[in-house]
Amino acid sequence: MNLRHAKTFLLGAIVLSFLVSLFSNQINSYPLYIAYDIGISIIMAVSLNLINGYTGQFSLGHAGFMAVGAYVSAVVTNHFGDLNIFAANAIFAVALVAGGLAAAVAGLLVGIPTLRLRGDYLAIVTLGFGEIIRVILQNMDTVGGARGLSVSHAWTNLFWAFGLSAVTIYVIAALVNSTYGRGFIAVRDDEIAAEAIGINTTKYKVTAFVIGAFFAGIAGGLYAHAKQFITPGGFGFMQSIAFVVMVILGGMGNTIGVVLAAILLTLLPEGLRMLSDIQHLPGFTAERPLSWVGDTRMIIYSLLLIILMLTRPQGLFTFRKPGKIKVQCSE
Amino acid sequence: MEFLQQLINGLAFGSILALIALGYTMVYGILRFINFAHGDVFMLGAFSGFYLAPKIATFVPLPSVAGAILVLIASMAICAALGVVIERFAYRPLRKSPKLTMLITAIGVSLFLEYAGQFTFGASPKRFPEILPVYHVMKVGSLSLNSNQIIVVVVTILLLLALRFIVMKTKIGTAMRAVSFNPEAAALMGINTDIVISFTFALGSALAAAAGILWAVNYPSIDPLMGILPGLKAFVAAVLGGIGNLPGAALGGIIIGVTETLVSGYISSTYRDAIAFAVLILILLIKPSGLLGKKDIEKV
Numbered sequence: 001m002n003l004r005h006a007k008t009f010l011l012g013a014i015v016l017s018f019l020v021s022l023f024s025n026q027i028n029s030y031p032l033y034i035a036y037d038i039g040i041s042i043i044m045a046v047s048l049n050l051i052n053g054y055t056g057q058f059s060l061g062h063a064g065f066m067a068v069g070a071y072v073s074a075v076v077t078n079h080f081g082d083l084n085i086f087a088a089n090a091i092f093a094v095a096l097v098a099g100g101l102a103a104a105v106a107g108l109l110v111g112i113p114t115l116r117l118r119g120d121y122l123a124i125v126t127l128g129f130g131e132i133i134r135v136i137l138q139n140m141d142t143v144g145g146a147r148g149l150s151v152s153h154a155w156t157n158l159f160w161a162f163g164l165s166a167v168t169i170y171v172i173a174a175l176v177n178s179t180y181g182r183g184f185i186a187v188r189d190d191e192i193a194a195e196a197i198g199i200n201t202t203k204y205k206v207t208a209f210v211i212g213a214f215f216a217g218i219a220g221g222l223y224a225h226a227k228q229f230i231t232p233g234g235f236g237f238m239q240s241i242a243f244v245v246m247v248i249l250g251g252m253g254n255t256i257g258v259v260l261a262a263i264l265l266t267l268l269p270e271g272l273r274m275l276s277d278i279q280h281l282p283g284f285t286a287e288r289p290l291s292w293v294g295d296t297r298m299i300i301y302s303l304l305l306i307i308l309m310l311t312r313p314q315g316l317f318t319f320r321k322p323g324k325i326k327v328q329c330s331e
Numbered sequence: 332m333e334f335l336q337q338l339i340n341g342l343a344f345g346s347i348l349a350l351i352a353l354g355y356t357m358v359y360g361i362l363r364f365i366n367f368a369h370g371d372v373f374m375l376g377a378f379s380g381f382y383l384a385p386k387i388a389t390f391v392p393l394p395s396v397a398g399a400i401l402v403l404i405a406s407m408a409i410c411a412a413l414g415v416v417i418e419r420f421a422y423r424p425l426r427k428s429p430k431l432t433m434l435i436t437a438i439g440v441s442l443f444l445e446y447a448g449q450f451t452f453g454a455s456p457k458r459f460p461e462i463l464p465v466y467h468v469m470k471v472g473s474l475s476l477n478s479n480q481i482i483v484v485v486v487t488i489l490l491l492l493a494l495r496f497i498v499m500k501t502k503i504g505t506a507m508r509a510v511s512f513n514p515e516a517a518a519l520m521g522i523n524t525d526i527v528i529s530f531t532f533a534l535g536s537a538l539a540a541a542a543g544i545l546w547a548v549n550y551p552s553i554d555p556l557m558g559i560l561p562g563l564k565a566f567v568a569a570v571l572g573g574i575g576n577l578p579g580a581a582l583g584g585i586i587i588g589v590t591e592t593l594v595s596g597y598i599s600s601t602y603r604d605a606i607a608f609a610v611l612i613l614i615l616l617i618k619p620s621g622l623l624g625k626k627d628i629e630k631v
Contacts, residue, residue: 116619120430120434121619123434124570125615127563129608129612131608135602241442298446298449301446302446305439305442306439306440306443309435313425
């Protein structure tokens with residue numbers, strides 16, 4: 001991502017989302033919720049891209065960190081009654097950061113022991129940690145256990161959803177493009193070579209994990225205050241996979257592609273649902289001729305994933321061939 | 332007495348996990364990738380039994396031992412074919428691509444099988460027909476042992492012996508071991524690696540189908556998502572035993588099954604799904620190569 005205009009982009013995006021949010025009570029609530037989902041997906045996918053795409057560590061437990069952020073921020077804001085708009089937004093900001101920090105701590109606890117592992121082992125262990133977080137939340141009666149926790153305030157709005165998406169994109173892009181950030185890419189490209197030139201690979205991997213978890217926690221806070229009801233089951237393994245698919249579809253290590261994929265994949269189920277709700281089509285006699293699309297949309301989704309992997313494993317939005325020279329070694 | 336009961340339940344559960352784990356470990360041993368869809372092949376094994384049982388009942392009365400064996404063999408054959416098809420169309424084109432691409436394709440195949448299963452079989456749980464007559468072998472105080480639990484363990488042992496025979500004594504088994512040891516050298520020695528890999532998938536999927544039938548006989552409620560958790564736990568079992576190591580997978584399955592049953596019986600049943608993962612994390616921290624695995628040296 002070109003950084004020269006990045007600061008302008010960041011400011012512009014924040015101001016724009018603020019301005020749009022002023023009119024949000026004029027917008028129908030259903031598209032508004034989809035818009036929140038898009039913002040949350042962008043934060044999740046871009047932060048996961050730091051771990052999976054730039055650092056090359058395969059994490060399948062990102063929804064677990066989202067759960068930590070969602071629960072912590074909800075517990076914080078549930079302490080407060082009705083507040084005026086400034087106090088509410090200030091408390092919300094604190095709650096989001098608290099959720100992010102809690103998720104970052106969880107990321108640190110998960111990262112330190114597991115990041116010695118590689119590839120598919122790491123995938124399974126992060127998946128396992130995601131599930132462990134879910135099971136622990138299910139057993140915590142103070143936050144409702146398996147019944148879920150209702151969140152008193154609907155404080156998520158377009159400003160928070162898209163302002164924070166812009167901040168996430170900016171921070172990750174700036175980090176990866178910094179001198180320090182080159183270390184992430186070195187770890188991804190060749191871990192042994194990176195280690196040989198003196199990069200502390202474990203430290204880089206843990207850093208990527210903690211930063212990714214922090215943003216996932218923030219996305220979790222936004223999610224909790226958009227949906228107003230959270231259950232541990234909502235942050236399962238399938239959710240983590242959905243975010244991984246966004247990263248893969250966008251192209252690992254391609255921030256713009258990942259953002260596009262997050263938008264596309266959040267809109268796709270809605271689009272398929274709309275298709276299946278079409279009442280009449282010329283040439284068809286049946287009512288709702290495309291209703292099969294609604295029933296099979298998850299099958300379509302999984303088939304798309306397989307076909308994509310077989311035909312464009314580098315992602316939909318990556319056009320440049322990686323300029324990496326592969327040296328074949330005999331084993 | 333209660334401890335003995337839990338131990339027996341755990342052994343039955345662990346045997347099923349062991350059968351699934353063998354499929355993971357064989358595929359990993361040869362292709363070095365986690366076949367995420369393996370748990371769903373287990374689910375399809377149970378469902379093929381569900382749909383085959385009424386057909387088979389028309390010429391062999393069910394429940395009966397002969398009928399149950401027919402159901403078992405037919406489902407194993409169906410799933411073996413399915414495993415070969417999955418490998419041929421989803422994994423073979425990717426054999427030279429990064430492991431991550433294969434892993435994600437496997438996740439895609441797994442999602443496809445689950446959703447296609449929900450679409451064709453319906454999402455609600457189904458009651459598996461009784462294909463085996465159930466006898467209460469003994470009932471002493473609170474201890475009750477029925478024939479199904481014994482059959483699960485016995486069938487598992489028989490399948491393990493058969494697998495051991497195939498891998499150690501037959502020509503194709505030798506080829507499997509050669510390919511897992513070094514695919515390039517094996518190919519240079521004239522082994523057709525494609526056939527060996529197809530055979531490995533067939534074998535692993537047949538074992539998963541057998542596990543599916545045994546599971547359905549023991550816990551007769553089946554649904555299209557039943558394969559996810561047993562699949563993950565079986566993978567943990569394979570890692571615990573040392574991935575790529577056949578006796579290790581069986582041992583890992585038994586250990587996970589017994590531990591999980593004991594913990595949910597004595598400590599807390601709500602934590603049972605986290606136990607396998609806790610074991611996994613512990614084993615990877617203490618001995619990443621698994622209980623019976625050999626340490627892999629990474630060469631640059």
